[in-house]
Amino acid sequence: MSFDYLEYVQESLDGVREGAGDNVSAACPFCGKANHFSINIENGHWRCFKCDERGLDFAWLIAEVEGLSLERARAFIMRRTVTFRRREVAPESLSDRLRRLRGAPESTQVPEDVLTPLPTEFVPVHGPDGRWSMPEYLLERGMTRNAARHWGLGYCTRGRYADRIVMPIVCPAGSSFTARAALDGMRGARYLNPEEAKHGRLVYGWAGCDGSEWVVLVEGPFDTIRLWQYGTPALALLGKELHRDQLRLLCQLPAVTRIVVMLDPEARGMAEKVASRLSTRFEDIWIAQLPGGADPGDSSGKQVRAALSRAERYTGDRAQALKVAIGLF
Ligand SMILES: [Zn+2]
Known part of the structure; x- marks a missing residue:
């Protein structure tokens, strides 16, 4: 997925005209002159033929148009580059219903x-x-x-x-x-x-998992990327724990999504805990471990396939997990 230069230009500049080829013209956001500002919608390069402002970095243009610092303009591009479809939130789960009946504490609000x-x-x-x-x-x-x-x-x-x-x-x-x-x-x-x-509110790798019927939960960004290189959708928890807000985020995945927990080899107990938390929302949970103490981020494709084929279904006590989730323990 890449940033849609044309979409941005059409939304944000005046007098946009599409010509033949990859260039569109618009009013220059620097000098205001109509039609003399040209943007290449393939590579994002831009130039005004009147005042000669120009750039190879589209973030500079966004910074000018939006009145942002350069780093905020880059963040702007980043957010629009990685697209995701917002999902319907799943029907109220049992744990949510119980929590609602008991009166929802502040901490269960959707994260800002x-x-x-x-x-x-x-x-x-x-x-x-x-x-x-x-x-x-x-x-x-x-x-x-x-x-x-x-x-x-x-x-x-x-x-x-x-x-x-x-x-x-x-x-x-x-x-x-x-x-x-x-x-x-x-x-x-x-x-x-x-x-x-x-970061207890965020997960890494969301854009690589959208629409997938299954997803592997890993610890770090390098794990996500390594598995992605092998064609395996993976989300990183940015640690060994599944925080409450992260679980809420995962609820945007359909409840039927198969989730495989694959933490680093020394974290077997943590994997059980993550699986237990997941079981309050998801039914199809597995725990996988790489052979020979390998780390997902440094594993070979063969090792990943072997670990997935030997994954064990999580069969923990769901009722117990729900009680923990609503704070009875
Ligand atoms: Zn100009």
């Missing part, structure tokens, strides 16, 4: 939007001018260029996130990012998050 722009120093792996700058770290981890572009990855060489891979998180509850250390022995967290991050 979490919208954290990318860092100002963000450099995309695949630039708007079509140039690639694929960090060594990603190549070493076996990531394809196609995957890095699809997931909108980038990196920083300066600032708080210097020497980190920046991975945008986009889902219906909001957008944010996490920054993975890309050098050995770096100080600070392996994954560094924005200070205001509320």
Whole structure:
């Protein structure tokens, strides 16, 4: 999925005229002159033939038109690039009904939007001018260029996130990012998050799972991307826990969705807990473990297929899980 330049131009600029080929003309948002502003709707390059404002980066144009900082303009593009269909929320589940009857506490409200722009120093792996700058770290981890572009990855060489891979998180509850250390022995967290991050409300990989009949739940963004490279839809919990708001988000998936929990090998007990929480909403839950203690993010396609074919159906006590969900325990 890529950003729809034409749609944006039609919505936001005056006097838009489609010509032959990939270029449309409009009134220039910088000097106001009609018809002299040209936008290539294939690559997003733009130029005014009157005042000579021009750019290869569409975010600059959005920043001008919307009155946004450059980083907010980039976040704007990111949010519109990854599209998802909002689903009908499933009919009220038993746990919801029980909670409603008991009086809903504040914390069960639908989460407010979490919208954290990318860092100002963000450099995309695949630039708007079509140039690639694929960090060594990603190549070493076996990531394809196609995957890095699809997931909108980038990196920083300066600032708080210097020497980190920046991975945008986009889902219906909001957008944010996490920054993975890309050098050995770096100080600070392996994954560094924005200070205001509320990642217990978000899941990673939403756009790759929409419309799928099944989905694998994993821990980290690299797990999601690795499985995506193998054609397996996967959502990352950004940790080993399934938080209440994340469960609410997953409820946008149809209740019949098959969910396979595949956490890192040392987290068997956590996988059971995640499965138990899921069982208050979903019926078809499985737990899978990669052979030989492999991590989903570093696994081979063969290992993933083997783990999925040996997955075990979760048969935990659903009534017990519901009692926990409504706070009786
Ligand atoms: Zn102009």
